[in-house]
Amino acid sequence: MTMEAAAKPGVGRTSWRFLRRNPTLVFGSLILLAMVVVAIIAPLISADPLLMQPINRLKPPSAEFWLGTDALGRDVFARTIYGAQVSLLVGFAVAAIAMGAGLAIGLLAGYFRIVEAIIMRFLDGVMAIPAILLAIALVSLTGASVLVVIIAISIPETPRVVRLVRAVVLSVRERPYVEAAIAGGAPTWKVLIRHILPPTIPPLIVQATYICASAILVEAALSFLGAGVPPEIPTWGNMISSSRLYVGLAPWTVFWPGLALAIVVLAVNLVGDGLRDRLDPRIARRM
Amino acid sequence: MTAFIVRRIASTFVVMAVVGILVFLLLHLSPGDPAAIIAGDNATPAQIDEIRKRLGLDDPLPVQFVRWAGGVLQGDLGVSIFSNDPVLTLIKQRAEPTIALASTTLVFAIILAISAGVLAAWKAGGVVDRAVMGLSVLAFSVPVFVVGYALVYVFAIKLQWLPVQGYKPIGEGVLPWARHLVLPTIALGLAYIALIARITRTSMLDVLAEDYIRTARAKGVSTPPLLLKHALKNAGVPIVTVIGIGVALLIGGVVITETVFNIPGMGRLVVDAIAKRDYPIIQGVVLMFSGVYVIVNLAVDIIYTFIDPRIRY
Numbered sequence: 001m002t003m004e005a006a007a008k009p010g011v012g013r014t015s016w017r018f019l020r021r022n023p024t025l026v027f028g029s030l031i032l033l034a035m036v037v038v039a040i041i042a043p044l045i046s047a048d049p050l051l052m053q054p055i056n057r058l059k060p061p062s063a064e065f066w067l068g069t070d071a072l073g074r075d076v077f078a079r080t081i082y083g084a085q086v087s088l089l090v091g092f093a094v095a096a097i098a099m100g101a102g103l104a105i106g107l108l109a110g111y112f113r114i115v116e117a118i119i120m121r122f123l124d125g126v127m128a129i130p131a132i133l134l135a136i137a138l139v140s141l142t143g144a145s146v147l148v149v150i151i152a153i154s155i156p157e158t159p160r161v162v163r164l165v166r167a168v169v170l171s172v173r174e175r176p177y178v179e180a181a182i183a184g185g186a187p188t189w190k191v192l193i194r195h196i197l198p199p200t201i202p203p204l205i206v207q208a209t210y211i212c213a214s215a216i217l218v219e220a221a222l223s224f225l226g227a228g229v230p231p232e233i234p235t236w237g238n239m240i241s242s243s244r245l246y247v248g249l250a251p252w253t254v255f256w257p258g259l260a261l262a263i264v265v266l267a268v269n270l271v272g273d274g275l276r277d278r279l280d281p282r283i284a285r286r287m
Numbered sequence: 288m289t290a291f292i293v294r295r296i297a298s299t300f301v302v303m304a305v306v307g308i309l310v311f312l313l314l315h316l317s318p319g320d321p322a323a324i325i326a327g328d329n330a331t332p333a334q335i336d337e338i339r340k341r342l343g344l345d346d347p348l349p350v351q352f353v354r355w356a357g358g359v360l361q362g363d364l365g366v367s368i369f370s371n372d373p374v375l376t377l378i379k380q381r382a383e384p385t386i387a388l389a390s391t392t393l394v395f396a397i398i399l400a401i402s403a404g405v406l407a408a409w410k411a412g413g414v415v416d417r418a419v420m421g422l423s424v425l426a427f428s429v430p431v432f433v434v435g436y437a438l439v440y441v442f443a444i445k446l447q448w449l450p451v452q453g454y455k456p457i458g459e460g461v462l463p464w465a466r467h468l469v470l471p472t473i474a475l476g477l478a479y480i481a482l483i484a485r486i487t488r489t490s491m492l493d494v495l496a497e498d499y500i501r502t503a504r505a506k507g508v509s510t511p512p513l514l515l516k517h518a519l520k521n522a523g524v525p526i527v528t529v530i531g532i533g534v535a536l537l538i539g540g541v542v543i544t545e546t547v548f549n550i551p552g553m554g555r556l557v558v559d560a561i562a563k564r565d566y567p568i569i570q571g572v573v574l575m576f577s578g579v580y581v582i583v584n585l586a587v588d589i590i591y592t593f594i595d596p597r598i599r600y
Binding site: 128141254 | 301302303304305306308309310313314324424425427428429430431432433436437439440444535538539542543546547557558561562564566569570572573576577580581
């Protein structure tokens with residue numbers, strides 16, 4: 001676009017321009033990146049999140065405990081930092097699984113009419129069950145583990161991806177270039193992958209970020225309700241749940257995990273909005 | 288139009304049948320013996336056998352499904368494993384607080400969101416518009432329980448304007464009832480408001496760009512009737528759709544809000560059942576909530592045809 005018109009802009013100038021055109025994308029990505037780094041280097045920068053010091057119960061923030069301690073004398077700062085691990089892992093994993101499964105099912109359902117009717121009725125049923133309730137039922141039956149939580153959240157998220165992919169496939173299937181490829185004798189799998197798959201990718205990437213945000217919220221809700229990952233793993237949801245009787249007495253025990261949760265989800269949503277503006281300008285102008 | 292409504296109702300039955308099969312299969316698809324899952328971790332083999340026999344878990348799956356579905360259709364959702372009470376009775380006992388919370392939230396959210404969306408679209412790019420758009424991203428990002436505890440901390444603990452938690456039946460006086468519902472309604476409604484306000488704005492922007500709006504303005508129609516009568520009515524279909532779809536958000540939120548504010552509704556019922564692995568209750572409440580969601584969306588589709596007579600399926 002006009003990028004090329006400018007005579008060889010320097011790196012600094014190009015990135016400044018990128019920032020000015022996509023403030024939400026850059027801002028969101030930076031926050032998210034910072035959170036990922038913090039989650040990875042958690043053992044290096046914080047104390048033991050599981051260590052209970054009964055003598056230091058519900059201590060307000062201080063030089064020793066930056067964000068205070070909870071009702072069992074555990075360091076809120078350490079637990080908040082470690083909480084990022086589960087949230088981000090679940091968010092990214094659910095987005096990846098829902099995208100992969102949704103893409104495969106959506107391509108098949110959009111392209112082969114026989115499969116379509118059965119799959120779509122089945123998915124209508126899955127979507128009619130509120131996501132949190134379905135995840136609760138799955139986790140409470142199968143037993144708590146990070147993997148189970150990831151799968152339990154992916155199942156209600158996948159139909160949304162299938163619908164999106166199917167809609168794109170239906171609109172692309174009748175285009176002349178697809179007909180030309182079929183008439184030219186290209187095998188079905190080649191038509192699907194070379195000609196039908198590519199236009200589904202941009203809206204899919206945008207959808208994946210929103211699924212990531214929603215997965216982080218559902219994971220937190222599951223942990224909060226006691227139907228999430230095992231309680232010995234610190235998560236923002238179970239931190240808030242275990243401290244909820246002390247909101248008045250020790251607000252920091254609820255405030256910090258809540259803030260961390262809000263910042264991460266906000267960052268992911270900003271990335272999603274930024275990508276949408278870049279990848280799908282038609283929707284961008286309207287939303 | 289009648290043909291459309293009949294077809295739409297038929298497809299609702301199909302969806303509910305799929306939901307029924309899924310809810311039934313949940314217990315049987317999970318790894319392990321369903322009887323052992325229901326009995327819990329400390330059950331003896333004799334207790335597990337007893338449960339298996341009582342629930343008929345030795346019969347082939349289709350037989351079990353037909354028996355279960357037949358019961359559901361007659362209003363028999365099974366019996367709580369823990370208390371032996373019929374699940375339907377337990378749900379009925381817990382229905383009032385949930386219905387109260389859901390309806391105050393619906394009314395509050397729809398009124399506020401549509402007003403905000405209309406104002407934002409009217410002065411697109413202005414202060415109200417930016418505030419609505421900014422706050423809506425925020426409302427999507429902060430989970431219900433974080434909003435809930437923030438509200439409790441400020442308005443109940445620090446300012447002491449409203450009760451911290453609990454629920455008072457409307458039969459014990461409207462004022463105590465309303466006071467207990469203010470904070471839960473706000474906490475539950477925020478994300479829903481954001482959702483509806485956004486779609487209202489988008490849909491209104493589309494309509495306001497159309498020629499007949501310019502014509503109406505040129506003829507001297509003043510702003511309030513122009514926005515409400517000419518524009519909002521035509522922008523209604525996507526808004527009503529999102530109100531219907533958003534009910535899923537509301538149902539998930541009810542479960543969490545009732546836990547935050549200790550409201551003894553259907554959400555608490557299911558959360559308590561998780562801790563005790565009282566599977567028939569989980570099954571019953573999931574089925575009930577899914578049914579509500581499906582029926583709301585059926586109603587939405589039928590309302591379309593009244594809002595916009597152009598819609599013909």
